Amino acid sequence: xxxxxxxxxxxxxxxxxxxxxxxxxxxxxxxxxxxxxxxxxxxxxxxxxxxxxxxxxxxxxxxxxxxxxxxxxxxxxxxxxxxxxxxxxxxxxxxxxxxxxxxxxxxxxxxxxxxxxxxxxxxxxxxxxxxxxxxxxxxxxxxxxxxxxxxxxxxxxxxxxxxxxxxxxxxxxxxxxxxxxxxxxxxxxxxxxxxxxxxxxxxxxxxxxxxxxxxxxxxxxxxxxxxxxxxxxxxxxxxxxxxxxxxxxxxxxxxxxxxxxxxxxxxxxxxxxxxxxxxxxxxxxxxxxxxxxxxxxxxxxxxxxxxxxxxxxxxxxxxxxxxxxxxxxxxxxxxxxxxxxxxxxxxxxxxxxxxxxxxxxxxxxxxxxxxxxxxxxxxxxxxxx
Amino acid sequence: xxxxxxxxxxxxxxxxxxxxxxxxxxxxxxxxxxxxxxxxxxxxxxxxxxxxxxxxxxxxxxxxxxxxxxxxxxxxxxxxxxxxxxxxxxxxxxxxxxxxxxxxxxxxxxxxxxxxxxxxxxxxxxxxxxxxxxxxxxxxxxxxxxxxxxxxxxxxxxxxxxxxxxxxxxxxxxxxxxxxxxxxxxxxxxxxxxxxxxxxxxxxxxxxxxxxxxxxxxxxxxxxxxxxxxxxxxxxxxxxxxxxxxxxxxxxxxxxxxxxxxxxxxxxxxxxxxxxxxxxxxxxxxxxxxxxxxxxxxxxxxxxxxxxxxxxxxxxxxxxxxxxxxxxxxxxxxxxxxxxxxxxxxxxxxxxxxxxxxxxxxxxxxxxxxxxxxxxxxxxxxxxxxxxxxxxxxxxxxxxxxxxxxxxxxxxxxxxxxxxxxxxxxxxxxxxxxxxxxxxxxxxxxxx
Ligand SMILES: Nc1ncnc2c1ncn2[C@@H]1O[C@H](COP(=O)(O)OP(=O)(O)OP(=O)(O)O)[C@@H](O)[C@H]1O
Ligand code: SF4
Ligand SMILES: [Mg+2]
Numbered sequence: 001x002x003x004x005x006x007x008x009x010x011x012x013x014x015x016x017x018x019x020x021x022x023x024x025x026x027x028x029x030x031x032x033x034x035x036x037x038x039x040x041x042x043x044x045x046x047x048x049x050x051x052x053x054x055x056x057x058x059x060x061x062x063x064x065x066x067x068x069x070x071x072x073x074x075x076x077x078x079x080x081x082x083x084x085x086x087x088x089x090x091x092x093x094x095x096x097x098x099x100x101x102x103x104x105x106x107x108x109x110x111x112x113x114x115x116x117x118x119x120x121x122x123x124x125x126x127x128x129x130x131x132x133x134x135x136x137x138x139x140x141x142x143x144x145x146x147x148x149x150x151x152x153x154x155x156x157x158x159x160x161x162x163x164x165x166x167x168x169x170x171x172x173x174x175x176x177x178x179x180x181x182x183x184x185x186x187x188x189x190x191x192x193x194x195x196x197x198x199x200x201x202x203x204x205x206x207x208x209x210x211x212x213x214x215x216x217x218x219x220x221x222x223x224x225x226x227x228x229x230x231x232x233x234x235x236x237x238x239x240x241x242x243x244x245x246x247x248x249x250x251x252x253x254x255x256x257x258x259x260x261x262x263x264x265x266x267x268x269x270x271x272x273x274x275x276x277x278x279x280x281x282x283x284x285x286x287x288x289x290x291x292x293x294x295x296x297x298x299x300x301x302x303x304x305x306x307x308x309x310x311x312x313x314x315x316x317x318x319x320x321x322x323x324x325x326x327x328x329x330x331x332x333x334x335x336x337x338x339x340x341x342x343x344x345x346x347x348x349x350x351x352x353x354x355x356x357x358x359x360x361x362x363x364x365x366x367x368x369x370x371x372x373x374x375x376x377x378x379x380x381x382x383x384x385x
Numbered sequence: 386x387x388x389x390x391x392x393x394x395x396x397x398x399x400x401x402x403x404x405x406x407x408x409x410x411x412x413x414x415x416x417x418x419x420x421x422x423x424x425x426x427x428x429x430x431x432x433x434x435x436x437x438x439x440x441x442x443x444x445x446x447x448x449x450x451x452x453x454x455x456x457x458x459x460x461x462x463x464x465x466x467x468x469x470x471x472x473x474x475x476x477x478x479x480x481x482x483x484x485x486x487x488x489x490x491x492x493x494x495x496x497x498x499x500x501x502x503x504x505x506x507x508x509x510x511x512x513x514x515x516x517x518x519x520x521x522x523x524x525x526x527x528x529x530x531x532x533x534x535x536x537x538x539x540x541x542x543x544x545x546x547x548x549x550x551x552x553x554x555x556x557x558x559x560x561x562x563x564x565x566x567x568x569x570x571x572x573x574x575x576x577x578x579x580x581x582x583x584x585x586x587x588x589x590x591x592x593x594x595x596x597x598x599x600x601x602x603x604x605x606x607x608x609x610x611x612x613x614x615x616x617x618x619x620x621x622x623x624x625x626x627x628x629x630x631x632x633x634x635x636x637x638x639x640x641x642x643x644x645x646x647x648x649x650x651x652x653x654x655x656x657x658x659x660x661x662x663x664x665x666x667x668x669x670x671x672x673x674x675x676x677x678x679x680x681x682x683x684x685x686x687x688x689x690x691x692x693x694x695x696x697x698x699x700x701x702x703x704x705x706x707x708x709x710x711x712x713x714x715x716x717x718x719x720x721x722x723x724x725x726x727x728x729x730x731x732x733x734x735x736x737x738x739x740x741x742x743x744x745x746x747x748x749x750x751x752x753x754x755x756x757x758x759x760x761x762x763x764x765x766x767x768x769x770x771x772x773x774x775x776x777x778x779x780x781x782x783x784x785x786x787x788x789x790x791x792x793x794x795x796x797x798x799x800x801x802x803x804x805x806x807x808x809x810x811x812x813x814x815x816x817x818x819x820x821x822x823x824x825x826x827x828x829x830x831x832x833x
Contacts, residue, residue: 062737065534147742154739168734170749172756172828182738184632191630215828 007097007137008077009238009271010036010059010158015072017058024343025068028054030295032072033369036239036288039269041262043286043303045279045318047339051295052275053163056241060158061142061150075139076157078238086110088140088149095139096130103128107138156186159237163244163275165228169216176212179231186235201230204264222253229261236268243275258284279318283307291315294340294350297369301376311378311385313357349381357382400824408813415809419802420465424458469806474498475799479792497803500788503602505807506609507577508784511703512773512815519708520762523715527758528751530716531723543720546713558706558779565702571676572702575781577601578695582673585684586692588666604692607663611653615646656688663689674698703780707772718761723754756827763819766812773808785811 013033019026028051036042044052057063059074075095078085089107096103096117108127109116115135117128142153162168170178179201180194189197199209205226216224225246232240245261246254262285265272274285282289282303289306291299291314299312310316337354340346346353352362361381369379431448449455453464468474476491480500488496526546530539549557566574573579578601586594594600622642626635653663664686673680673691675698680691726732727750735749773786781787785808792800824830 060737062733151739151741154737156739160734160737162730162734162737164730167730170731170735170753172752172826181740185739185741217829 006037006040008035008075008139009038010077011073011075011095011139012055012059013073013075015055015058015074016070017054017063017072018068018070019054019064020066020068021343026342027295027345028342029058031369032292032295032297034288034290034297034300036271036273038238038271039266040287041265041272041274041285042288042290043282044273044275044290044292045282046277046292048277049339049342050292051342052277052292053243054295055292056160056243056273056275059142060154060160060241061145061147069143072143074142076142076153076238077137077139078157079135079137082138084152085140086115086138088145088152089138092144093141095141096135097137097139098130098135152186155182156235156237158239158241159232159235161228161232161240161242161245163247165245166221166224166248168228169219169224169231171216174213174215175219175227179212179227179234182231182234197234198230201233202227204233205230206260222249222257225249225253225257229257229264233264233268237270239271239273240265241273241275244277245274246281247276247278254281255284261285291318294345295342296350296379298351298380299376299378300369301373301378305373305376309373309384311372311376311383312351312380313355313382313384314351315378316384349379357384397824400830401821404817404820408817412810412813415813416466416469416806417462419805419809420462423798423802472498474501474803477792477797477800479795479797480800497799500800501785501803501807504784504788504804505811506602506606507782508773508777508786509811510605510609510612511700511777511782511784514700515704515707515711516762516766518704519712520715520758522708523712524719524751524755524758526712527716527719528723528746528754531720531727531754532746532750534724542716546716549709550711550713552710554710555775555779557710558776561702561706561709562779565705573699575699575702575779577699577781577783579674579699582671582695583692585667585669585671586665587668589689590664601692601696604689605696607653607689608693608696611650615650618646619643654688654690654693656686656690665689665692699782703776703782706780707776714765715758715761719754719758722757723750726750726754729753752826756823759819759823759826763816763823766815766819 012035015029015032017029019028030051032051032055034042044055046052054067058067058069058072063069073093077095077097086107087110090110092107094105094107094117096105103117105128106118107115108118115130115138117130118125142150145153169175173181176195176198179198180191183189183194183197195212198212202209202212207223207226207230211219211223211227216227219227225248229242229245232242242261246257249257258281261272264270272285274282276282286303289299289301289303290297291306291312293314299306299310299315301311306315307319310319340350340353346363348364349355349358349362349367352358355362359382365381367379367381369377371377372380372383372385431445431452431454453461456464474497476488476494476496477500478494480495482488482491482493482495487493488499490496526538526542530536530542533539562574565572583601586600588594589600589603592600592603619639619642623639626638626642629635629638656663665688667682667684667687669684671682673682673695675691675694682691729750731753732745732750735745740748773784774790775786776782777784777786778790785804788800789804789808791797792804
C-alpha cells in the first residue's frame with residue numbers, strides 16, 4: 001500500500017442543528033459538509049451570527065440544552081491500529097480508507113489482529129476482513145458515540161480554543177493546574193513530568209514558566225490567550241479548533257499570536273480549524289477556506305483558489321471588504337441589507353435578498369453544494385466563473 | 386526578620402491579620418454599645434430592691450456605693466472595659482456556687498465566667514454542627530437540582546424546602562418534638578444529658594464527680610477537643626497531601642489520615658487505651674440508651690462512649706429541626722448561582738477537556754457557585770444569634786442562648802452582660818472564620 005501523502009482527519013457530512021427558542025427554531029447549522037486533512041489549516045469565515053461557533057460545538061458535541069441535533073455525520077479519523085480507537089468504533093458507522101479508497105459501513109468486530117467491517121460496496125452488503133496494518137485510517141462517526149465514549153476524544157482528539165478564551169480559565173485554580181488537569185485526564189502522567197510539560201508549552205507559546213503557578217486574574221488578556229493556546233496543545237491533539245482566537249486582543253498582539261500559532265501548527269503537523277468573522281485573519285493562516293452564510297456553508301475550497309477567484313457572490317462580497325477590517329461585527333461595504341434572521345431565513349438561496357446576481361430561481365430553490373472547479377465547492381445557481 | 390515581615394504582609398497572612406484587627410475594633414464598638422444600652426435604661430439595678438421593704442434607703446445607698454454606681458459615667462465605662470480585658474465578669478445574682486469550696490471572689494454566688502465557660506462550648510457545638518450539616522445539604526441538593534434540571538428531585542426538594550423555609554418555626558419545632566420524642570420516642574424531648582444515666586458516675590479520669598452533672602462538661606469538652614483536633618489534623622493532611630504527584634498517593638494519604646483519626650478516637654472513647662483520662666468509674670450498675678440501643682454496664686470502669694452518645698442523642702432533634710428549617714435557603718441560592726456558573730465558559734471548557742461529568746459539576750461549576758453561597762453564610766451568622774436563643778429554649782439546651790434569655794428575664798445583670806458580650810464575640814469570630822474561608826476559596830480576594 002502506497003503511503004498517502006495526505007489523508008483526512010475529519011469529515012463532516014450534512015451537519016444540521018437548530019436551537020429551540022420561544023420564537024421558533026434558530027436554524028443555526030444547515031447541511032454543512034467539509035473535510036479536513038492531516039496537517040492542514042481550515043478557515044471558517046462568515047459574518048457574526050452565521051453559525052460558525054455552532055458548527056464547532058456540534059461536532060464536539062458540546063451543545064447547550066436547547067440545541068437540537070438534527071442529523072449529519074462527523075467522521076473522526078485515527079490510525080486503525082490504535083486499539084482504543086478501533087474498540088470505540090465497534091457497532092458504529094465508520095469510514096475506512098483502504099489503499100486510498102474509501103469504504104463506508106459498520107464495524108462489527110475487533111480483535112487483536114483483525115477488524116471486520118459490514119460494508120456496503122456496489123450496493124451489496126458484504127463483510128470485509130481487514131488486518132490491522134491494512135488500515136491507514138479508521139474514521140468513527142462521533143455523532144453515534146455516547147457521552148462516555150466521546151470523553152476520550154475531547155481534548156486528546158479534538159481540542160478547542162473557545163471564542164471567549166479569556167473566560168475559559170477557571171478563576172479559582174492556578175493556570176498550570178488547569179492544564180495539568182487536562183493532561184491527567186487523558187494520560188497517566190505524574191505531576192513533576194506534567195509540570196515540566198506545561199513549562200515547555202509555556203515556552204512554546206511565549207509565556208514565562210513562573211506563570212503556571214499564578215491565577216488567571218493575575219494574567220493580562222494576551223497572556224490568558226497564550227495560556228489557553230498552551231492548554232489546547234496540552235494533550236497533543238489531532239485537531240485544534242480555534243474560535244476567534246485573537247478577536248479580543250489588540251491588532252499587534254493579534255498578528256503576533258496568529259503567526260506563532262501558525263508556526264506551532266506547522267511544526268507539530270497538527271490540523272486546525274480557525275474560525276473568524278475576519279477574512280484577513282483567515283487569509284493569513286488557512287490552507288482551505290469554508291465560507292458560511294446564515295447557517296450554511298456556501299463555498300469551500302483551497303484558499304489560493306478561493307482568494308484568486310471566488311465562485312459564490314457572498315465570498316466575493318466578503319473579499320471586497322478585505323483586508324481593511326479587524327474588529328467586531330463588520331458591516332460589509334459592498335453588501336446592502338442585514339444578515340438574515342435564522343428563525344425565518346429567506347427561501348431558496350438564503351443570500352438572495354442581498355445578492356446582486358440573484359435570478360428568479362434563487363428565491364425558489366436551494367442551490368446544491370457542488371464542485372464547480374476542481375476541489376472548489378459552492379452552493380450557487382449563478383456561480384462566478 | 387525581613388522574610389517574616391514579608392510573609393506577614395502578603396497574601397493570606399495579611400488578610401487574616403487585617404481581619405483580626407478589624408474584629409478587635411468591632412468588638413470594642415459592640416461592647417460600648419452594650420454599655421450604652423444598659424445605661425440608657427431608666428433607673429439602675431438597685432431598683433429591684435426598692436420594692437423590698439426590708440431594704441432601707443441607707444442599705445440601698447451602701448449597695449450603690451459597693452457596686453460603684455455612684456461614680457461618674459466615664460469612670461464606670463472604663464471600669465467596665467477594664468474588667469472585661471482582665472477577665473472579671475462579676476458574680477451572678479441568681480446562680481449559686483456549685484463547687485465544694487466557696488469562690489474566693491463570689492463566695493456563695495457563681496462567677497459569670499464560670500457559667501460562660503461551661504455553656505459556650507455547648508452552643509458552639511450545636512451551632513457549628515447545624516451550620517455545617519444544613520449548609521452541606523443545601524449545597525449538595527442545590528448543586529444536583531441545577532445540574533439535572535427538571536428532574537423529579539428538583540420539584541420535590543424545592544417544594545419541601547420552601548414549605549419548611551416559610552413554616553412558622555416554633556410550631557414546626559414542637560411538631561418534630563411531638564413526632565420523634567413523644568410519639569416515636571426515639572430521641573429525648575430536650576435537655577443536654579439524661580440525668581438518670583449519669584447519677585452513678587463517681588469519677589471520670591482523675592476527676593471526682595461528687596456532683597454528677599458537673600462532670601458532663603469533662604466528657605463534652607473531650608468530645609469537642611477531639612472534634613477540633615481531628616478536623617485540624619485532617620485539614621493539614623489534606624493540604625499536605627496535595628504535593629504528591631499521583632492521585633492515588635494523595636488519596637492514600639487522605640484516607641489513611643481519616644482511618645488513623647477514627648481509630649484513635651475509637652480507642653479513646655472505647656476505653657482505657659490512651660491512659661487514665663478516658664475511663665469512667667461507675668458506682669452502681671447503670672444503663673444508657675442511644676436511639677433504640679441499650680447499653681448495660683456493671684459497676685466498675687466503663688469507657689467514655691456511652692456518655693458521649695448521650696450528648697449525641699440529645700443533639701439530634703435540635704440539629705434536625707434547625708437543618709430542616711434552614712437548608713432550603715442555601716439550596717435555592719446554590720441552585721441559582723449554580724445555574725449561572727453552568728453558563729460560564731470555563732465550565733464548557735472543562736467539559737471540552739473531556740473531564741468526567743461529576744468533575745465538571747463539582748470541581749468547576751459547583752466550586753465557583755459556592756462563593757456567593759459562602760457570602761450568604763457570612764451574613765447568616767450575624768442573624769443566627771436570635772435563632773440560638775429560640776432553639777436552646779425550646780429544646781432546653783443549656784447553652785449561651787438559654788443563659789442569655791434566663792438572665793435577662795431574671796435581671797441577672799452580670800450574667801446578662803457577660804453572655805451578651807460573649808454571644809457577640811462568638812458571632813464575630815464565626816464571621817471572621819467564614820470570611821477567611823471565603824478568602825481561602827477565592828484567590829481573587831486573597832491577593833488584593
Ligand atoms: N443557545 C442558543 N440558543 C438560541 N440561539 C442561539 C444559541 N446560541 C447561538 N444562537 C444563535 O445561533 C446563531 C449562530 O450563533 P453562533 O454563535 O454559532 O454564531 P457565530 O458565527 O459563531 O457568531 P459570532 O461571530 O458572533 O461568534 C446566532 O443567530 C445566535 O443568535
Ligand atoms: S444562488 Fe442566486 S442568490 Fe444565491 S448566491 Fe447564487 S446568485 Fe446569489
Ligand atoms: Mg462564534
